[in-house]
Amino acid sequence: MTSFTEENYLKIIYKLSAETDSEVSTNAVAELTLTKAASVSDMLRKLSEKQLVNYQKYQGVRLTELGEAVALKVIRKHRLWEVFLVEKLGFNWDEVHEIAEQLEHIDSEELVERLDEFLGFPKFDPHGDPIPDTFGIMPELRYQNLSEISVGQSVVMMGVSEHSATFLQYLAKMGLTLGCHIVVKELNDFDKSLNVKLGDLSNHFISHEVAKNLLVKSIKN
Amino acid sequence: MTSFTEENYLKIIYKLSAETDSEVSTNAVAELTLTKAASVSDMLRKLSEKQLVNYQKYQGVRLTELGEAVALKVIRKHRLWEVFLVEKLGFNWDEVHEIAEQLEHIDSEELVERLDEFLGFPKFDPHGDPIPDTFGIMPELRYQNLSEISVGQSVVMMGVSEHSATFLQYLAKMGLTLGCHIVVKELNDFDKSLNVKLGDLSNHFISHEVAKNLLVKSIKN
DNA sequence: ATATTTTTTTAGATTAATCTAAAATTTAAT
DNA sequence: ATTAAATTTTAGATTAATCTAAAAAAATAT
Numbered sequence: 021m022t023s024f025t026e027e028n029y030l031k032i033i034y035k036l037s038a039e040t041d042s043e044v045s046t047n048a049v050a051e052l053t054l055t056k057a058a059s060v061s062d063m064l065r066k067l068s069e070k071q072l073v074n075y076q077k078y079q080g081v082r083l084t085e086l087g088e089a090v091a092l093k094v095i096r097k098h099r100l101w102e103v104f105l106v107e108k109l110g111f112n113w114d115e116v117h118e119i120a121e122q123l124e125h126i127d128s129e130e131l132v133e134r135l136d137e138f139l140g141f142p143k144f145d146p147h148g149d150p151i152p153d154t155f156g157i158m159p160e161l162r163y164q165n166l167s168e169i170s171v172g173q174s175v176v177m178m179g180v181s182e183h184s185a186t187f188l189q190y191l192a193k194m195g196l197t198l199g200c201h202i203v204v205k206e207l208n209d210f211d212k213s214l215n216v217k218l219g220d221l222s223n224h225f226i227s228h229e230v231a232k233n234l235l236v237k238s239i240k241n
Numbered sequence: 242m243t244s245f246t247e248e249n250y251l252k253i254i255y256k257l258s259a260e261t262d263s264e265v266s267t268n269a270v271a272e273l274t275l276t277k278a279a280s281v282s283d284m285l286r287k288l289s290e291k292q293l294v295n296y297q298k299y300q301g302v303r304l305t306e307l308g309e310a311v312a313l314k315v316i317r318k319h320r321l322w323e324v325f326l327v328e329k330l331g332f333n334w335d336e337v338h339e340i341a342e343q344l345e346h347i348d349s350e351e352l353v354e355r356l357d358e359f360l361g362f363p364k365f366d367p368h369g370d371p372i373p374d375t376f377g378i379m380p381e382l383r384y385q386n387l388s389e390i391s392v393g394q395s396v397v398m399m400g401v402s403e404h405s406a407t408f409l410q411y412l413a414k415m416g417l418t419l420g421c422h423i424v425v426k427e428l429n430d431f432d433k434s435l436n437v438k439l440g441d442l443s444n445h446f447i448s449h450e451v452a453k454n455l456l457v458k459s460i461k462n
Numbered sequence: 463a464t465a466t467t468t469t470t471t472t473a474g475a476t477t478a479a480t481c482t483a484a485a486a487t488t489t490a491a492t
Numbered sequence: 493a494t495t496a497a498a499t500t501t502t503a504g505a506t507t508a509a510t511c512t513a514a515a516a517a518a519a520t521a522t
């Protein structure tokens with residue numbers, strides 16, 4: 021069995037591995053778990069004993085296949101519950117993360133499968149993140165950041181890579197929701213900020229910081 | 242804040258208090274929490290410091306108003322989630338207890354209220370137990386046990402006072418579900434077992450042990 | 463190549479929840 | 493009203509997860 025705490029470590033190691041595609045450092049894990057490096061060292065030793073990670077002192081950590089399977093199950097549950105909260109209970113996309121952080125640790129395979137079915141086997145969560153299937157398989161979607169798009173291009177918003185409530189609220193207020201069309205009108209060289217026109221024809225100023233966290237797909241002409 | 246563990250203690254003290262309507266003994270709590278009396282003593286001291294229970298050494302324990310409010314919130318969540326699992330996800334009534342034991346500790350007022358609304362503000366859970374409202378108010382329903390019903394009487398099944406999966410499966414197999422009509426045909430004096438006829442006209446033998454755990458309401462003629 | 467800085471690990475404590483064994487208190491029985 | 497039995501509490505350990513401070517290792521800079 022994996023504890024609530026162990027699951028959180030695995031989830032975070034998974035996330036960091038996916039970003040960097042190499043060994044994950046103790047400090048990086050400490051930052052996301054909101055603990056100290058000393059605590060992480062302890063936990064990595066323990067996860068290593070349980071065959072959930074490959075860990076060599078001072079050399080960083082990687083998930084084993086087993087560890088990755090556990091992490092993907094937690095991520096699957098997190099994302100399915102987020103869909104439930106938004107689609108069925110009417111929460112906004114900026115309100116569901118904290119609750120899903122709790123629900124993701126509920127332990128019942130049967131529950132997950134029935135929830136999946138109840139929701140109509142969704143493929144993406146309310147932030148556009150893909151939902152792993154029962155076998156932990158999740159399509160790797162290679163979207164671009166809005167910050168990489170050149171002037172004149174049209175794109176569709178497919179996801180966000182930052183999930184804080186303030187960020188999500190800011191986007192919603194601007195009308196930036198999943199699926200919306202964006203045309204890059206101007207790129208301001210000095211700070212890389214953008215002027216964009218949305219599908220509803222409204223114009224907006226988007227900072228580079230924000231643009232980096234918007235995942236988009238080019239529209240094929 | 243109350244921990245997962247503290248909430249379980251409060252819930253169990255609530256249950257035992259409701260049954261006996263007097264101070265609850267350390268041993269009784271130990272039995273239901275599946276811990277030892279020594280552990281319970283420790284926890285009672287701690288809950289007492291937090292003003293959640295009134296506790297005098299060697300004299301048993303009672304919930305304070307605060308403690309009762311917390312217990313009722315947990316019970317509300319447990320029963321609402323059970324309704325969700327049965328009504329929305331299609332679980333049987335004997336499959337939901339363990340899962341609800343986990344879900345009842347999810348901490349979000351907003352979630353509970355929205356879930357309640359989503360379910361249509363149910364008044365009873367799948368076992369016939371009443372669901373406390375937002376304010377912790379729960380009608381006290383004075384049903385009779387089937388074991389107290391005399392020969393010739395007609396009753397409707399309103400609930401069960403035993404929630405184990407085996408018991409619930411046994412009832413379901415016999416056709417004893419909430420709302421079903423029962424006529425007591427015979428009382429066998431030597432073991433107090435009953436012969437009954439159900440609404441579907443099937444006849445059944447019911448042991449005293451089972452009859453004691455069936456909550457019924459007389460039909461007014 | 464050595465010294466300095468940064469990162470990581472170890473050592474030793476702390477907190478929550480539990481346990482066993484022993485002591486204290488209450489209840490029951492003669 | 494004692495004594496015996498049952499219940500409850502305390503004392504002292506244990507486990508999981510965390511911490512701070514110090515030591516060790518790795519990375520960086522001169």
